[in-house]
Amino acid sequence: MEKMANELHVLAVDDSHVDRKVIERLLKISSCKVTAVESGRRALQYLGLDGEKTSVGIDGLKVNLILTDYSMPGMTGYELLKKIKESSALSKIPVVIMSSEKILPRIDRCLEEGAEEFLLKPVKLSDVKRLRDFILRGEGDNEETEKKIKEGSSRKRKFHEDSSTQSMPSSLVTGHDIQSKPESSAASVSQQPLPKQPKIG
Amino acid sequence: MQRQAAYMRRSLFDQEYLDEQFIQLEELQDDANPNFVEEVVNLYFTDSARFIRNIELALANGPYDFNKLDDMMYRFKGSSSSIGAKRVKSECSQFQEYCNQRNIEGCKRAFQGVKQEYATLKSKLDTYFQIAREAS
Numbered sequence: 001m002e003k004m005a006n007e008l009h010v011l012a013v014d015d016s017h018v019d020r021k022v023i024e025r026l027l028k029i030s031s032c033k034v035t036a037v038e039s040g041r042r043a044l045q046y047l048g049l050d051g052e053k054t055s056v057g058i059d060g061l062k063v064n065l066i067l068t069d070y071s072m073p074g075m076t077g078y079e080l081l082k083k084i085k086e087s088s089a090l091s092k093i094p095v096v097i098m099s100s101e102k103i104l105p106r107i108d109r110c111l112e113e114g115a116e117e118f119l120l121k122p123v124k125l126s127d128v129k130r131l132r133d134f135i136l137r138g139e140g141d142n143e144e145t146e147k148k149i150k151e152g153s154s155r156k157r158k159f160h161e162d163s164s165t166q167s168m169p170s171s172l173v174t175g176h177d178i179q180s181k182p183e184s185s186a187a188s189v190s191q192q193p194l195p196k197q198p199k200i201g
Numbered sequence: 202m203q204r205q206a207a208y209m210r211r212s213l214f215d216q217e218y219l220d221e222q223f224i225q226l227e228e229l230q231d232d233a234n235p236n237f238v239e240e241v242v243n244l245y246f247t248d249s250a251r252f253i254r255n256i257e258l259a260l261a262n263g264p265y266d267f268n269k270l271d272d273m274m275y276r277f278k279g280s281s282s283s284i285g286a287k288r289v290k291s292e293c294s295q296f297q298e299y300c301n302q303r304n305i306e307g308c309k310r311a312f313q314g315v316k317q318e319y320a321t322l323k324s325k326l327d328t329y330f331q332i333a334r335e336a337s
Contacts, residue, residue, distance in 0.1 A: 122225070
């Protein structure tokens with residue numbers, strides 16, 4: 001199902017009341033739905049990963065982004081990140097770590113473990129907006145890119161079988177598409193001389 | 202009244218009780234959420250009372266666990282930072298320095314500083330919000 005531009009659902013994890021309230025507001029102002037929890041354990045419960053079956057239908061509210069504090073009692077944000085990336089069901093959800101400490105080895109470790117980004121606290125509105133745009137682009141792009149790749153493959157076959165020139169949508173040969181899937185047909189198509197390049201607005 | 206509120210607000214920044222983060226919070230306030238800043242600050246006061254009490258207890262007698270003390274102060278400092286409490290944050294850092302040095306007397310002295318700055322800030326912000334409310 002196509003996600004509307006303003007329906008990102010963010011799971012925010014922070015043991016601080018004050019920070020939870022602020023991050024919730026930042027996200028709501030940025031037109032995101034928010035679920036704020038106080039610990040990694042609660043986050044896993046919400047995501048259905050803690051082994052216990054909860055009564056709430058987890059799939060009813062798909063999470064598009066997990067925003068977690070690093071230093072929390074019990075389970076750290078890093079440990080939460082690991083558990084999410086180890087789960088086949090949830091590993092695709094982007095995870096962003098927040099911390100008031102800029103400790104480079106810590107940042108590296110999180111990024112290596114698959115964190116999308118590391119935000120320094122206190123988090124600003126501009127940080128959240130940037131994050132939201134990045135995630136939205138990722139979500140939209142994935143679906144669109146997949147579609148274009150599929151179109152591209154079928155057109156490529158036609159191109160080789162059929163000597164008549166096929167006009168390709170120019171968007172198929174944008175830099176972005178080529179970078180994301182270098183082995184795809186979009187890349188190989190772009191190398192062919194194309195007499196017609198209609199502009200698709 | 203409005204001028205008084207504006208004046209007080211200005212001086213809170215000039216005297217470095219508050220920093221940029223407080224302005225960030227103000228920017229999150231709107232007609233639909235007109236008391237957002239005060240709500241966050243009140244939450245901060247509630248949490249702070251607990252943090253301060255716990256640190257006080259931990260400092261009461263030995264053996265002293267400096268890691269635990271540092272951790273507790275780290276959390277209080279984080280909250281303080283989130284509302285822009287500049288002077289309080291600075292005192293917290295001082296306390297953490299003494300923790301690193303395993304200097305309990307230093308910690309106790311620094312903690313007095315933390316409590317003092319916190320009390321002053323609380324008093325000023327309580328007054329400020331009262332004036333601001335009466336002005337609107």
